[in-house]
Amino acid sequence: MSFFYQLDPQNKNARRTAEGLLRLREKLARELPARTISDTLMLATWNIREFDSNKYGERTAESIAYIAEIISHFDLVAVQEVNADLQALGWVQKVLGDWWKFLVTDVTAGTKGNQERMAYLYDSRKVKFGGLAGEIVIPPGKGAEQLARTPFVCGFETGWLKFMLCTVHIYYGTEKAEDPKRIKEIELLSKFLADHVKKESAWCRNLVLLGDFNIFTPSDKTFKALVQAGFFIPQQLQQLPSNVDQNKHYDQMAFISHAYDPKIVQERLTRCKAGVFNFFESVYRDQDEEVYRDEMDEGHAKARNQTTYYRQWRTFHISDHLPMWLELPIDFGKEYLERIAAAK
Numbered sequence: 001m002s003f004f005y006q007l008d009p010q011n012k013n014a015r016r017t018a019e020g021l022l023r024l025r026e027k028l029a030r031e032l033p034a035r036t037i038s039d040t041l042m043l044a045t046w047n048i049r050e051f052d053s054n055k056y057g058e059r060t061a062e063s064i065a066y067i068a069e070i071i072s073h074f075d076l077v078a079v080q081e082v083n084a085d086l087q088a089l090g091w092v093q094k095v096l097g098d099w100w101k102f103l104v105t106d107v108t109a110g111t112k113g114n115q116e117r118m119a120y121l122y123d124s125r126k127v128k129f130g131g132l133a134g135e136i137v138i139p140p141g142k143g144a145e146q147l148a149r150t151p152f153v154c155g156f157e158t159g160w161l162k163f164m165l166c167t168v169h170i171y172y173g174t175e176k177a178e179d180p181k182r183i184k185e186i187e188l189l190s191k192f193l194a195d196h197v198k199k200e201s202a203w204c205r206n207l208v209l210l211g212d213f214n215i216f217t218p219s220d221k222t223f224k225a226l227v228q229a230g231f232f233i234p235q236q237l238q239q240l241p242s243n244v245d246q247n248k249h250y251d252q253m254a255f256i257s258h259a260y261d262p263k264i265v266q267e268r269l270t271r272c273k274a275g276v277f278n279f280f281e282s283v284y285r286d287q288d289e290e291v292y293r294d295e296m297d298e299g300h301a302k303a304r305n306q307t308t309y310y311r312q313w314r315t316f317h318i319s320d321h322l323p324m325w326l327e328l329p330i331d332f333g334k335e336y337l338e339r340i341a342a343a344k
Contacts, residue, residue, distance in 0.1 A: 001202070013256035016291070017062045021069055022314050023282040031241045033273050033327045035075060038159045038293050040209070041127070041330045042073065045167065045251055046323035047080040047211040052088035056316035057297065059088055061316040068095035075126045076156065080212045082117040086271050089119060096254045105135055105152045118167050119212075130155030130162065132203045138188055147185050153213075155203050159330035160261075164204050165195060170222075186222050189214035189258035190229035190254070197258050205258040211287040212321065214336050215249045224252045228236065232266050236274045237326065241332060251276075252335060268329050276322040284314040 035042050048067065052059050059067075068119050069090065082089055086108045093100050104119040120127070132155030137144060153166040170186055173179035190209065197207045209231060215222045218238045226233065231254035257265045277310035285294070289310045293300065296313050303309035 002244045013060075013062060017065055017099070020062070020066060024279065025065060027282045028070070028277070031275060031277060032073050032325065034271055035073070035126075037126075039197060039329070039331050041158050041328040042075045042325060043208070043210075043253070043328050044071075044074040044076070044323045044325040045080075046071075046214075047077040047169065047212040047251065047319060047321035049080075049081060049319040049321065051082050051319075052085065053316070055085050057295075059190075059317055060295075062282075064088065064091050064095060066279065066318060068092045069119055070277065070279060072096055074323075074325060075158070076122040076165075078121065078165060078210050079119040080116070080167060080169040081119060082119045084115045084117070086117075094120070096121075101122060101129070102248050103129065103133060103154055107152065108117045108149045113147070116149055116293040117123075118149075118169070120154055120165065120167070122156070126158055130203070132164065136166065136192070137190065138192055144207050145288075147189060151189060161330040162195075162204050163206040163208060164202075166207065166209045167201075167211065168213065170211075170213045172214045177220045178222065182214055183221050183225060186225040187229070190226050190231060193261060194230040194256055197256055206260075207256050208253060209256070210251075210324075213252050215252060217249055223249070223252075226252070231256050232262070232269065234266075234269045234272060234274065234326070236270075236272070237324070240274065240276045240324060242276050242324050244315060244322065245280070246276075246278075246322070251321060253324065261294050269326075272327050272329065274326040274332050275325040276324050277323055279318055280314070285320060286311075327341070 033042070040265055084103060086104065089102060089104070100121060101124045102121045104118055105117045106119055125129070131231065132152050134152040136153055148171040149169045151166050151168045153164055155164050166188065167179060171182050173181050193207060196202055197205050213222060217223070231253060233254050234251070237253055241247055241249050255265065255269060289307060292310065300306055300309045300313065314336055
């Protein structure tokens, strides 16, 4: 990453950043599969908290370096909660290198949109943007208003695989597992997309619906709405709570295909490696609170519980969500050739 050329060994923050990056790299190498040229796609979804709202101070060169390091271990990342100001996203791209590209929506209008954008970051050496990009608008007559934050669908190609991604940040609402509006948004969107990929006119008939669904547990109606619409969520992803406290299943990846035999797709997805990555075990660790004391505002000094404040502060420098990933097979050459050979 180009950031390394900016590290001054005499600067204490640079030394701290270098030490953090070394710990982060070691953990990433240990927990994530190595990226391949043509066999697999390292796909991820990550809600990067209010990126960058400046609520607890702007993200620093250190936190940007950590975010970029994590992203660099994937090929394609769907990002939610990108702020209206794209400076932080642009900074991350610069650190990653010129071969990393991003696609981003306009700001979602209205108070419910929270001034958010959706984005995709992808390594253009591995992933090709297919030309399709759009924000999902539910057609009139479907029995509900538009989604609070407009989903973002794009087409991509890599290896033998042509596919669409649709990223979401579903309405949260009340502090309960089955908020009616949250359920309705997931039902409407998943049914609309499942119907869309059945059509011959669809840009592609492979679709991954991913992002922050604000699902509490896989037993909730919110989760079941995805499955009932026809989406398949591999079992290994269902066991991965993705908030920092790791007690909620907010983030999900759901798959649907009408290009290949669904049984073959599901069988291959079931064997895929998947996980969430807990970066706070490597950087901005619990034991680092004293190290960052001078960088936190006076709120930390005045806080009744300073450790609670620090743990909140650090989520605005990295995130309160953990990136969820899946090693997706992309070499469908055998299936394609068998289908051609069997054609009459």
